[in-house]
Amino acid sequence: MKYAIVEDGGKQYRAVEGETIDVDLYKVEIGEEIDLEHVLLVRDGEDVKIGNPFVAGVRVQGTVVSQVKGPKLIVFKYKPKKRIRVKTGHRQHYTRLHIDAIVQE
Numbered sequence: 525m526k527y528a529i530v531e532d533g534g535k536q537y538r539a540v541e542g543e544t545i546d547v548d549l550y551k552v553e554i555g556e557e558i559d560l561e562h563v564l565l566v567r568d569g570e571d572v573k574i575g576n577p578f579v580a581g582v583r584v585q586g587t588v589v590s591q592v593k594g595p596k597l598i599v600f601k602y603k604p605k606k607r608i609r610v611k612t613g614h615r616q617h618y619t620r621l622h623i624d625a626i627v628q629e
Contacts, residue, residue, distance in 0.1 A: 528626050529565040530584050536564065539584045539623045546618040552588055558621060560584040566626065581629040586621035593617055 527540045533548040539560070550558060563582045566573045573579050594616040601610040 526566075526568045526626055528563050528567070528582070528584055530560045531562040531564055531578075532560055539586075539626065541623055541626060544589060544620055544622050545586075546592065546594075546620050548619070549591065549617040550588070550619045552619070554588050554590060556588050557624075558586050558588065560586065566628070568626075583627050583629075585624045585627060587624055589620045589622050591617065592620050 525540065527538055530537050530539050535548070537545045537547065539545060552558065561578075561583045563579045563584060564575050564577065566579055566582050573582070597614045597616075599610075599612045599614065602608065
């Protein structure tokens with residue numbers, strides 16, 4: 525099985541050809557292609573390449589499938605005996621990418 529570990533937005537993702545991953549929001553249209561070039565590791569069967577910090581000549585090609593929202597998080601701040609209660613919510617926006625290919629040049 526061929527996969528790569530990719531860094532994007534300070535987070536690491538496992539990119540497998542033919543599957544989807546949710547990355548931080550990109551301001552792009554649905555159907556556009558994105559190249560992720562910060563590849564930390566590539567595995568193709570028994571062949572493993574580890575970068576220092578990145579693997580040279582390798583990129584991950586993906587297509588934008590949709591723009592999605594993550595789960596709702598509730599933030600509740602409370603100070604006892606002061607009558608202070610603040611309840612807010614947050615939903616993170618993500619871009620869903622379909623991994624087309626892991627290109628080694």
